[in-house]
Amino acid sequence: MIWRVSMRGVAAAMLVASAALLGACANEPAPAPKADIGFVGKPVKLSVSSVAVDDRYNPPGRAPNVEQLHAVTPAGIAHRWADTRLVAVGQRGIATLTILDGSVVETKLPVKGGVEGFFGDQVDTKLTATLKAKLSVAIQGDQPGNYANYSANVVATGEKTILQSANLNDRDRAYFELMNIIAQKFDTALTAEINRTMSPVLVP
Template identity: 50%
Template sequence: MKNKAAFAVLAAAAFLVACTTEPPAPSGPKPITFEASEPIRIPVAFIAVDAYFTPPGRAPNIEHLHKITPESVARSWAQARLVATGGPGTASLAILDGSVVSEELEKKGGLTGVFGDQQDVKLKARLKARLTVERPGAQGGGATWTAEVDAYADRTVLESASLNERDEAYGKLMQSLAAEFDRSLTAEIQRSMGPALR
């Protein structure tokens, strides 16, 4: 009897500890950085970042529900990659679109629909931006160079995905969008803005 009583006390204590111990908080999406890429040096006085996209704040858009957005990706990119080295003129990165849309996918019927783990939604992200460099001329004229890109990424999510798994899918979507934006805009700057960088 004493052994049973002692066991009951220990079990109750273990239960109380389990109830008071909070589950570990989800780590959240990994931060997106561009520090590993070589800076793009522009001989201007300063570089501005302006957002011209206003999230609608309702379905099917979901960017407003997350800390990391296409706009924050563009701002992080500009902060890490663009460096003003001084000189006449200005540079600006205009964020023209920074949307993320959740699109419901059509489900299959029959046994596949009943027993299969189907694709639930497709997340589609877009980041459109234009970099402009303006320099004044000697006699009131001037020169302007632009580099514009429209980057896309998408990812599908299964019906069975938990909330954490859906957040993880969104984080990976932002990583893919950031990589595509970085690659595309860097290539366009090198292609069309050579004189502006000298």
């Protein structure tokens, strides 16, 4: 009788272990997103001979900033935008995209304690991203020292909150989703501003 009870106990333990293993497999975290952001809008053709990017943002490289921990950054998005969207089709002049701010700041948020806090999945982190840039176009006139100047300014901001229960991949995914938001806002706002202020140097 003792042997039979022990075998039942072993069988039960094996069933519990199998169920736990299946549960662990089912709850494995989703993989982190692929770190790549692109732009699909038609090229912005400018009547200049070259396009340059002047990155003046100096990241602090420490908390509360977190952009230095990721492959995709707001400044990198601006570089990618200039490479993808801007096309020089003129004989003289230069277009310069100056990056003034490319920060992502992480803020730890207060959470509730006690029973309510124990049983609730609370937001404990907020990411705030800012991408500020200026596109300048300078074209030399017929007389020496005579230039025609045009500019378009843009500030794209966004926020993303993260739950207490989020694992590392979840947090990376939230950051990447925020970068997508910033990229879309930057693209939309700067394209609209270029169309508004630079029509004399836009080429159909």
